[in-house]
Amino acid sequence: MINLMYLVFIAMLAMNMSKEVLSAFGLLNEKLEVSLSKAELTNDSYLASLELRASENKAKFGPLLEKAIALDQRSTTFAAELETLKTDVLQSVKDPQDYEVMDTSDALDNLFFKGDQLKPAGEQFTASVDAYREDILGLLSDSSPELRSAIAARFDTGDEDHQVVNRDGQRLHWLRYNFEGFPLIASVTKISSMIADVKTTEQEVLQSLLQGQLTAEVAMTNYTTLLEQSKGAFFSDEDFDGAIVLGRKDATTRPNEVRLSLDGQTLQEGRDFEIEDGRVRLKVAAGNPGDHALTGSLLFLESGEETEVPVNLSFSTIAKPNMAVISADKMNVVYRGVDNPITVSIPGIPDNKVVATAPGLKKLNGSSYTVRPGQGTELVIKASGELPDGSMVQTTSRFRIKDVPAPSGTVRGETGSLRMSRSELENTFIGARLEDFDFDLPIRVSGFKLKLPNQPTIEVNGDRLDTRAKAAVRRATRGDVVRIFDIKTAPANDTQYYLKPATQVIVEIVN
Numbered sequence: 285m286i287n288l289m290y291l292v293f294i295a296m297l298a299m300n301m302s303k304e305v306l307s308a309f310g311l312l313n314e315k316l317e318v319s320l321s322k323a324e325l326t327n328d329s330y331l332a333s334l335e336l337r338a339s340e341n342k343a344k345f346g347p348l349l350e351k352a353i354a355l356d357q358r359s360t361t362f363a364a365e366l367e368t369l370k371t372d373v374l375q376s377v378k379d380p381q382d383y384e385v386m387d388t389s390d391a392l393d394n395l396f397f398k399g400d401q402l403k404p405a406g407e408q409f410t411a412s413v414d415a416y417r418e419d420i421l422g423l424l425s426d427s428s429p430e431l432r433s434a435i436a437a438r439f440d441t442g443d444e445d446h447q448v449v450n451r452d453g454q455r456l457h458w459l460r461y462n463f464e465g466f467p468l469i470a471s472v473t474k475i476s477s478m479i480a481d482v483k484t485t486e487q488e489v490l491q492s493l494l495q496g497q498l499t500a501e502v503a504m505t506n507y508t509t510l511l512e513q514s515k516g517a518f519f520s521d522e523d524f525d526g527a528i529v530l531g532r533k534d535a536t537t538r539p540n541e542v543r544l545s546l547d548g549q550t551l552q553e554g555r556d557f558e559i560e561d562g563r564v565r566l567k568v569a570a571g572n573p574g575d576h577a578l579t580g581s582l583l584f585l586e587s588g589e590e591t592e593v594p595v596n597l598s599f600s601t602i603a604k605p606n607m608a609v610i611s612a613d614k615m616n617v618v619y620r621g622v623d624n625p626i627t628v629s630i631p632g633i634p635d636n637k638v639v640a641t642a643p644g645l646k647k648l649n650g651s652s653y654t655v656r657p658g659q660g661t662e663l664v665i666k667a668s669g670e671l672p673d674g675s676m677v678q679t680t681s682r683f684r685i686k687d688v689p690a691p692s693g694t695v696r697g698e699t700g701s702l703r704m705s706r707s708e709l710e711n712t713f714i715g716a717r718l719e720d721f722d723f724d725l726p727i728r729v730s731g732f733k734l735k736l737p738n739q740p741t742i743e744v745n746g747d748r749l750d751t752r753a754k755a756a757v758r759r760a761t762r763g764d765v766v767r768i769f770d771i772k773t774a775p776a777n778d779t780q781y782y783l784k785p786a787t788q789v790i791v792e793i794v795n
Contacts, residue, residue: 303384309469310383316476323483330490331356340540340584348493355423359486362416363479369409370475373468386469397464406459413441413478420485424492431492438481539564544580544595547571551580570601574634575672600632600672618657618683621781622723626653626665630677633669640667657685690784691716691727693771701790709766709791710754714747716773716786726776727783733770736760757793766791 334352338345373391374380396406417439424432442448442458450456463471539559544551546568551557557566564582575598582593618624628640629651640647642665644656657663663685668678692699694715696708704712716727729747734756742753749757760766769788775781 306383306387306467306469309467309473310381310386313469313473313476316473316480320476320479320483323480323487327356327483327486327490330487330494334490334494351423352490352493355420355486355489358416358419358423359482362412363482365412366475366479366482370472370479374472376468383469386472387467389463389465389467389471391468392463392471393465396459402457402459410441410446410459413439416482417441420489424489427489427492431488434488435485438485539582539584539593540590541583542580543583544578546578547576570599572634573601574637575600616681616683617686618655618663619688619723620657620685621688621775621778621783622725623654623656626655627651628653628665628667630667630669630679633671633677638667638669640665642666657683661685688725688775688783689718689721691718691773691786693732693768693786693789695768695789695791699787699789701792703792703794705795706757706760706793709793710749710757712748714744714749714768714771714789716771716783727773728776729771729773729786730782731772732768735767735769737764760793762793762795764793766793 331352334345334349338349376391377386396403417436420435421432446458447455448458448461450461462474542553542564544557556568557564578595578597580595582595584591628638629635630638635650640653642655642663643658645665646654648654663683665681668676670676694717695702696712714729714732716729718725731745733741733743734753735741736756739756742756744750744753767788767790771786773783773786
């Protein structure tokens, strides 16, 4: 009797332990269902974030979004299939919360198994697990081996014949190994665990897609070196303040809006710039020589918010050389009484910021000047200009002042010796011109002297023979030589400056 009571007592303890285990499975299932709701919210958040990024940058995130949507649809379908299975088997009990009565395996055994064979429902369930595993691995063909391996293990259904080995070394079908003979609540918890695996897989894949894109963006192969400097040009006596910085090159990084101005003028896309390969390529003229300011901003959408990247750059334009500068070192000469053309410029400084001074210096336009020197033997031209950094450049150039060379006297436009009749000489003009002179300088004659054989020298005012000179010419005979000399000349447009006397002209009377 005592031994029988002892056996009954042990049986009662086993029954209490079984109920506690059943309740533990039930509580575990409840926690899994709560975590499933949270995981679904997290996955929806990941997907919404990816949709937002794709709307902001379709080129970069569009392909990732397509893969994420396919993953979400496939996972949702399989999770719904598992939920349906769990709901169907729980219909075998009156109260799904009464875990202590879920100690039999009849619901799933009758659904999946018939003797040593699988029923169609069991074969379909196994095929569904296989199909989900292969579909997800197909979507992740370019993902990390670690992630693919984890997913394959998570939904492993054994070998090709779906056989697995149990702890006793026996080969069993995967479905029998996991579900046959287990209490209902244990199988329900197992199904909830599989749904959790689906949600976890979806979450890991979404994280992998976003993290993979981030890794690609920050990869050093996507960077190039740029030279950052305070201005576009430097002078030889300055310190170069350039710095080498890293710039990311990404053809899919396209600003959502570009606002740029060049020297205060708004630039328009298509006409003044275009966006290609992640760069804003300018299509504007370099402009006039001098400094030019490029200002504005590039606007990007990030997580629905507008991010502004300021643009504050400058570049310098210098005049394009079209000839070599060759000068004769000993020929720094300007001529008195002549408008000498002068060019004054300082490289790197616009002409409107250059100031030139000298006696008789006059600015025409740009870098062109003229100078008409006065007395003395030297002309000093001083030039100064302001550099972009605010410092001043000053330079001085010295020129020798020379008189215009003596012109050649002319009679009837001819120089030297010539033959004329008396009447022709009486009515002709006495002139002068500069031979082989660099300037086209019109000359006026203000007087001259005339000498005939056996007659006194006659001084004439003006450029034509007066009454006395004409009377002397009439007294000349054939073959007489008339000498016209001491021809007084001056620039036609300058009444203050007189040239050296022109050379004489010899005229032979022919009748």
